[in-house]
Amino acid sequence: MSKYSTNIGSLIKELRKKKEMTLKDLSSASNLSVGFLSQLERGMTSIAIDSLEIIAHSLDVELEFFFDFNKKRVEGNQIVRSYNRDAIAITDKIIQHNLSSDTKSYNLYPRLIDIMPFTDNGSYNLQLYSHEGEEFIFVLEGVLTLNIEDEEFTLYPGDSTTFNSTKPHNWKNETNCITKIICVHNPNPFKEI
Structure with a gap:
């Protein structure tokens, strides 16, 4: 199976099992909770790029392992056409x-993120995580539930x-509808120094 035909959570689980690591082992190595890692592997949560980088190093792979940057681009072209954007499944949602x-x-590091409905939202506790940097989120369509520390916010299109x-x-x-957001991270974990 190609690593790009699956989602990142499933790929993490596959790598973890190949290394004969338990969720607890990966939690200790990455300093991310077992609950969060379990939700990530099951496609029930998202992950920040720098947290994914910590997991990558814990699994002895480079961050780029999870992404396909080998697509050819026209040299000097700074325009990304809507029909030619890279699409990466972070989870199945x-x-x-x-x-x-x-x-x-x-x-x-700017991204457009499509978030599918989480049909079993009420059956688990959303695990929060933190990472270095700053984040900007803009809701294009749908409704986003955002938790920051002990507060929960509901963001609508234009928020x-x-x-x-x-x-x-x-x-x-x-x-029960798709939510689309623009998310921009600083710093960019892919930036070459």
Whole structure:
């Protein structure tokens, strides 16, 4: 199976099992909770890029292992056409589209994220996580439930927020329709120094 035909959570689980690591082992190595890692592997939550980088190092792979940056781009082309965006399945509920033609040169990492309805939202406790940097979120369509520390916010189309990513946070779609958001991270974990 190609690593790009599956989602990142499933790929993490596959790598973890190949290394004969338990969720508890990966939790100790990554400093992420067992509950969060379990939700990630089952496609029930998203993950910040720098947290994914910590998991990658814990599993002895590079961050780029989870992404297909080998697609050919026209040299010098800074325009990303809507029909030519990279699409990456973070989980079976979250699809990420890169909004930059060059993911390695800039401080910002902009993405369009499609969040499918989480049909079993009430049956689990959303695990919050934190990471280095700052985050900007803009809701294009649908309704986003955003948790930051002890507060829960409901964002509608046109709503936006900026927050320090070191605060524990996570988001989900509790509706029966797709939610689309623009998410921009700083720093960009792919930037070449």
